[in-house]
Amino acid sequence: MLDYRYRTFLVLADQLNYTKAAKLLSLSQPAVTKHIQYLEEHLDVKLFHYEDRVLKLTKKGKFLKDHVTILNREIAEIIDTLSEHEDVPSFMIGVSRTIGEYYIPEHTCLFCEEKRVKIHLMVENSERLLQLLKDGKIDYALLSGPVKSDDLTAVSFYEDDVILTCSPRHHLANKTVSLNDLKHERLLLREEGAGLSEAIDQQLKQEKQSLHQLLRINRIGNIQLLKNYIKNNDGIGFLYHISMLNELKSGELSTIHLADFKVTQPFYLVYPKQAKSPKEVACMLEIFSPANTTNCEENEQLIR
Numbered sequence: 001m002l003d004y005r006y007r008t009f010l011v012l013a014d015q016l017n018y019t020k021a022a023k024l025l026s027l028s029q030p031a032v033t034k035h036i037q038y039l040e041e042h043l044d045v046k047l048f049h050y051e052d053r054v055l056k057l058t059k060k061g062k063f064l065k066d067h068v069t070i071l072n073r074e075i076a077e078i079i080d081t082l083s084e085h086e087d088v089p090s091f092m093i094g095v096s097r098t099i100g101e102y103y104i105p106e107h108t109c110l111f112c113e114e115k116r117v118k119i120h121l122m123v124e125n126s127e128r129l130l131q132l133l134k135d136g137k138i139d140y141a142l143l144s145g146p147v148k149s150d151d152l153t154a155v156s157f158y159e160d161d162v163i164l165t166c167s168p169r170h171h172l173a174n175k176t177v178s179l180n181d182l183k184h185e186r187l188l189l190r191e192e193g194a195g196l197s198e199a200i201d202q203q204l205k206q207e208k209q210s211l212h213q214l215l216r217i218n219r220i221g222n223i224q225l226l227k228n229y230i231k232n233n234d235g236i237g238f239l240y241h242i243s244m245l246n247e248l249k250s251g252e253l254s255t256i257h258l259a260d261f262k263v264t265q266p267f268y269l270v271y272p273k274q275a276k277s278p279k280e281v282a283c284m285l286e287i288f289s290p291a292n293t294t295n296c297e298e299n300e301q302l303i304r
């Protein structure tokens with residue numbers, strides 16, 4: 001088991017507030033401070049610092065949080081496995097934000113009670129997930145963007161359109177334009193490293209174009225925040241169709257049709273080459289493919 005003071009560290013790293021962390025841990029604030037001081041002295045690093053009176057993690061603090069979170073999860077899985085009366089296959093699946101927030105809840109019965117395959121999910125951007133996969137920290141990754149690695153196998157299980165969206169109040173709403181017509185528009189994009197951004201960049205390169213021809217680009221790492229800015233008519237942006245279905249139906253968002261630019265992007269199940277059995281891969285594809293009607297006992301037999 002990890003030292004109990006690491007639990008204090010993780011809670012404080014999430015809350016970034018000593019009072020809130022103490023309340024969640026049922027500890028006094030001085031006790032939380034003492035735990036953090038012990039870790040900093042023991043590790044000989046500074047884990048937190050104040051910036052404009054706001055508590056923030058240091059670079060080494062962020063590193064420790066990422067790795068202790070993984071260790072904590074692995075320990076929990078070991079204990080869970082030891083306490084089980086039967087051998088239930090367990091998988092750590094890393095999913096991109098679009099897939100985790102919009103695809104899985106609608107298209108899979110991931111946590112059906114009768115399912116005898118245990119699935120754990122981690123949501124991160126594509127760049128981070130690829131690194132975790134290479135480091136052996138996750139078993140599979142579900143990515144909503146291109147995969148460029150000779151060490152990994154990528155199998156498509158779904159395909160979605162990338163849509164240029166805007167507020168219904170925008171002057172280009174429901175119009176057909178060219179990419180060059182967007183030169184002076186504020187374009188809101190996902191962060192670099194996100195699968196959506198990679199898909200757009202790759203398609204532009206194939207057509208010998210570049211985002212640099214667009215003058216006003218801002219990047220936003222959170223999908224919902226990006227949509228909120230677009231709804232407020234603060235810019236236009238590219239989004240996967242699956243992530244904006246509700247807003248299109250309600251009329252909160254509209255589309256801009258591009259006559260000279262189209263992106264259709266597969267979603268991939270990604271895993272290290274030659275590291276997985278064909279039966280296990282087939283089972284994962286059955287679980288995550290749309291309109292999944294797989295019998296859970298059949299899934300178990302596939303893996304075993």
